[in-house]
Amino acid sequence: AAERAVRALAEAVKYAQWRREATEPGKVPEYDDIDERGAAKLIAGLLERGEGLAVGPEDTRELLAAYGIRVRPxxxxxxxxxxxxxxxxxxxxxxxxxxxxxxxxxxxxxxxxxxxxxxxxxxxxxxxxxxxxxxxxxxxxxxxxMAARGVDTVVRAVIDPAAGAVLSFGLAGAASQLLGDTAHRLVPVTEREASSLVRSIRTAPLLFGWRGSTPVDTPALEELLLRVSRLVDDHPEVVAVTLEPVVVAQHGLTVLDATIRLAPPPARDDLGPRTLPVY
Missing domain, CATH: 3.30.1490.20 (ATP-grasp fold, A domain)
Incomplete structure (x- = not known):
């Protein structure tokens, strides 16, 4: 009887947590160091060079830096x-x-x-x-x-023609790619969703001290996800971002490479998710 009562209580706690998360999606945080206007000016200048622009490394670093994301040169x-x-x-x-x-x-x-x-x-x-x-x-x-040792991860944001802007996360490497072990959330991502995103992949235990390994700085990783989400949400011209690899260490993280693609924003006459035009 006592065992059944403990099990029932555990299920009740899980249900209460699910209800709370369903009704409290969390907040999209503000960051004082984000230079939205500077990023918009840079994007406008880059787009003058032509549609479907793959941004060069220096401009990519400058654009990400406007959102507090540093790419190691x-x-x-x-x-x-x-x-x-x-x-x-x-x-x-x-x-x-x-x-x-x-x-x-x-x-x-x-x-x-x-x-x-x-x-x-x-x-x-x-x-x-x-x-x-x-x-x-x-x-x-x-x-x-060299970056500090840690777990290699990949952060991506793309425009899906059906869903709109989508933020994705997974571990770097062939094993994760072959398994399709990537989690996704719609932009803008809240603090709660960023935390959930990191924990949604099957290989998440590698971030949290699997088999005695050192846990890595998941709060820093969640903040990075939130900053990428803000960049994509603030600027419809940013149609693809890839940070790969992002080495998440015990303290802090290092973005070793990044690519960004721009396109003129599609004309829109609704309030739904922003999408690319389908030709």
């Missing part, structure tokens, strides 16, 4: 000497990465070399990359300061 390394100069400017240890489309974010293919502690290791890694994959002009190598 990556310096081009067209030659071994340029790589050494970049590493000296950034400070060791560094990572050497090939940014050619077929190798981008593919550490499993050998296009990323991490924890290079000095110039000798950097030059050796550079030579290995070019021997494996071809000349540097095809690889487009860059040098980047």
């Amino acid at each position: 990556a310096l081009p390394a067209p030659t071994p000497d340029a790589a050494a100069e970049a590493a000296h400017a950034l400070g060791y240890p560094v990572a050497l990465k090939a940014t050619a489309p077929h190798l981008r974010h593919r550490a499993d293919l050998g296009g990323v070399r991490l924890d290079l502690a000095d110039e000798e290791q950097l030059r050796r890694a550079y030579a290995e990359l070019t021997e494996l994959f071809g000349p540097a002009e095809q690889l487009r190598p860059v040098v980047q300061a």
Whole structure:
């Protein structure tokens, strides 16, 4: 009888929590450091260059910075000497990465070399990359300061023709991609929805200390999700954002790469979700 009573109480608590979350979706937070007007001015200038614009790396970093999102700079390394100069400017240890489309974010293919502690290791890694994959002009190598160890994640926002703006989250890597282990929420995302988004993927235990590993800074991750949501919600011209990878460490996180795509906002005469026109 006591066991049944405990089970019934647990179910009642779960039901009460579900009712509370259903009726209290949470709030979309405000951030004092967001420069919405500056971002709008930058977007307008970029769109003058043409429709369907893929924003360049420098402008991407500037636009994200207007929303308090810092992308770690990556310096081009067209030659071994340029790589050494970049590493000296950034400070060791560094990572050497090939940014050619077929190798981008593919550490499993050998296009990323991490924890290079000095110039000798950097030059050796550079030579290995070019021997494996071809000349540097095809690889487009860059040098980047190392981030703190953590869990690699991916944050995306896109315009779905049916649903409108959608924010997505998952872990980086082939396993998550093959499993389709990605969670989604409609923009604008509330604080409660950001928390739920992080916990909705099947691989979420890896963020919370699975099998004795160190839990990572999920509050920082949730704030990043909320800031991306605000960017997309504030500016209908932003039709795609990808932050990959986002390395979430025990304290803080690092955005190592980002891409943004812009398009003129569609004309709208309703109050529903914003969508791209379908041709």
